[in-house]
Amino acid sequence: MYASQFPAGTIIHDTTLRDGEQTAGVAFTLDERLAIARSLDAAGVPELEIGIPVMGAQEQEEIRAIARLGLAARLVVWCRMHEADLKAAQQCAVSTINLSISVSDQQISGKLCRDRKWVLSRISSLTATALDMGFEVCIGGEDSSRADLDFLLRVIETAERAGAKRFRFADTMGQLEPFATCNIFQKLRSSTSLELEIHAHNDLGLATANTLAAIRGGATHANTTVNGLGERAGNAPLEEVVMALQHLHDTRTGVAPHHLFQVAHLVAIASGRTIPVNKSIVGEAIFTHESGIHVSGLLRDRSNYQNIDPKELGRCHQLVLGKHSGTTAIRWAYQKLGVTLDKRQVECILDKVRRHAARTKRHPTADDLVRFLEETFNLETQMACLLVDTSYELTEQ
Template sequence: MIRSSIAVSHEIASGRPVVLNDTTLRDGEQAPGVAFTAEEKVAIARALAEAGVTEIEAGTPAMGEHEIAAIRAIVEAKLPLTAIAWCRMRREDVDAARAAGVSMVNVSLPVSDVQIAAKVKGGREGALAMLADVVGYAREKGLEVAVGGEDSSRADVSFLIEVIAAAKAAGARRFRIADTLAVLDPFATYTLVAQLRAATDLELEIHAHDDLGLATANTLAAVRAGATHASVTVIGLGERAGNAPLEEVAVALAQLHGRDTGVAFDRLGTVAAVVAAAAARPIPVDKAIVGANVFTHESGIHVDGLLKDRRTYQALDPGLLGRAHHFAIGKHSGLAAIAMSLSALHLVADETELRKILARVRDRAVATKSTITDDALRAIWSEIHLPATVPGLEEDAR
């Protein structure tokens, strides 16, 4: 069973574009303390569209009139993307989505036995009956439908296959495999998605949470196994530890697997800044892809290598992201970095002076727990260089 699944998944996955469905405005906003205004929602949607994202989950209409109005504002902005509404498996949620003006809904259904027992009357049969009713109703109202399998990663696989078949029969075009509690690793993700891909030709979307730091890896594994869509959020914003970050998934798919998502990499920094400002969440300096320091180098060995041949310490070209390498001066710097930095400041030093400057740079970096600014480097150079070149200066200073 698994072997045939893998063969099918490779056949489907090879070379096809991957659609990223960004859920920053829904799952991202569910992060504790995050609350977007309608204007911020439109601005984020616009930034995503400008970055080439073609699908967004714009919100949850069942929250009420304000949410419906915000989603409608996104729809009325006529951006080049599909705005999707997230709904519970209820007809009234579908009606709220219609009021918001969207053309597609993601209707969520608990699919693990744990969740079904707690949230659905009638067990598995009750869940299937709800699915047939609500998906059929949404299709009658002219909406495209994705069925979200809540807690798919803890569900019985044979029942998941049954749910997917019922979703297709009712008119759905997609099934979302939600790792709601982040219990998967890449190996289990691959096996699960490959099994589901072998059983259906529906679009399959992976929705990974990051509690174990595996959301990006699990998303890549799912795509490799045949998932056609990936649910992501900007800077990984979301409940608990968040979701698979848009920027990581888009770049990793291209860099490691040659898969196109249509995302413009040089716009990712702008999107991250817009979302971070609206969420009042700082972007960590070492955040993959969009962090301020991800192309910053201090190590003397790395700087020396990069100055000789960028290929020595460059796998991802920062130019693809509209960025460039930056060399920081600090405890781990070497003579090459000191010489290069002084040259950029139009300062000259011989080898003896360079070694003295490097020693003081290292002492200062340890004392201040920081890198050395241009002004600080200039001051250190003056301390070393000027007494030797300006007679009487050292005595006058005393």
């Protein structure tokens, strides 16, 4: 729709192994971190933020272990704007760092107990130090969305003059909405040649929308986490950003959609956070259909009720019977069992299916369908002659 206003490619910078692990109660083992890193790399994610070196020796060793995998992805570590963090990062065999500092007046005074002048000075001095150490530097603006815009432009100008490569705009409190986000990034883009990265939080359910808006406004990089893990309500989900960019704006990220389901379930197990069955892109039930109108339409032409082809994600449509099924679905299900029903039989079976769904809260199995037929028409002899697959699933091939 707005493809002409989007860049030809957007760089995904996934922070599952840093901000994702900051989800309350989530802690990955080393084996889990290695598996997640491999899976993200296999999916084609070009940048991975993999840890916080200053956390200590174990964190540094795990970062080094990921670095030893020899992944194609660029590896980045997260640091505060502090000398101790730089020294810790030197132990990690990673060449790119994100140096983060608060840029809103609220956090500058209320968290750092400093002033704007100190922030600008710190960016200049620590960027220079990091460059001297051999790092490529990205400056992270914590709480950017609550910062004064004129001061934010001074922060970016200072970072660029000091030799930083990128500025990360963090909507730390998840307070932005897409129209404001786009406007902000248009102003930032017109004022700097730095790479611009959006780091959106999902407190109002707008992280993906804000990420798309930032890219439309001029962001070159997008922070994501698998399944939207992260502080509080989490970050922009990798799977949503990748698929929305591809389908809505014809913008490619290099991330392969058919890997998304696998990496999502790997992270779900490692994090102990179950994926809702109706979670966009990676939920178990998002290609499952029960409604009679939808099933009838799909059986006639998939395009009637298909926006994303499930084959893109290595999946397929599933048609199930339930309270909202119609006669077309009943005929189709019994045809799969080798049984052709007339109109009267379909109506009787449909009533049984609906009653079953309301009573049991589940869709009928192949055995249930056979039983419905036997109970209604006393067709034991006929059914005995049929080779019924009792492992039957209502799956469209």
